[in-house]
Amino acid sequence: MADDTDLVDWVRFDQARASLGVRLFRHLGYLREDGAKAVTQIEDAMRSGDAVAMVNPADLLRAEALQIGAIGVAALAEDIEDQARDCIEYRQTPDNIIEAVVKLRDAFERTVALIDGETNPLMARHPILQTKSAAFASR
Template identity: 45%
Template sequence: MSFHYETPLVDQSELAQARAVMGAGMARILGYFREDGARSIRAIEEAFTQGNAAAMVIPAHTLKGESLQFGARRLGGIAESIEQTARRCVEQRLAPSEVGGEVAMLRGCFNETLALLESAAPPSGTPRPPMPGLAGTRPVTFGTAPRTFGRRTG
């Protein structure tokens, strides 16, 4: 059994924080996560089958970051292991065969995680709760000057 199974599927406090920040938009963002995650997993599996460590790095990195924004610790950890091993394999010019176990766990963990996250998402139309520590404060407003990047103009 892999050490990844010792990691909780989702950190509930991080999920609660993500839910508070995203509010009703969480359902929409989970839709993006579903699409991007499936695309990343396909790319990782194909690269693994071809023995192409370099092609595993970016999709594993992407999946790791997207998973951790929801507190999906196990999926993020598996993706991080794949990413780190693939980077090392690229540097040492090795085939990524040692991440076969992680690649095999990836799809099932993704599906289980996604089901849990979707069940925890607030329904569409639910207002976003106030951010802790910001209750009663006025929103920040910006001047009417046109937005520019870099140096000030005019």
């Protein structure tokens, strides 16, 4: 992800905001909590060389990210999922996925911070809250 414009499709985000209304915050919570867990599971699977363990969290992360326009995270998750499935099919280790896995955490944390800044005006005015939000997302 070269810059923040590659992370969030704001048109899609605004469409999700309009269609979901107050439920948007529930979906953002899912992305923040379940997404952080999925990123950790993917990283753990990469460390253990387990392509099978990457598929489900990558699929979950992709779906949740797409719902709210987090296209950068969704693209990385989809790439990880597709490559992990190929590794399973060809009985290979997931060594070729490491670059996408390394990029995923940073993209996820930046995405959460961007969306928090967009949905919570206090976040935009208080850098300390942005730091706390990013720390929460990385749990």
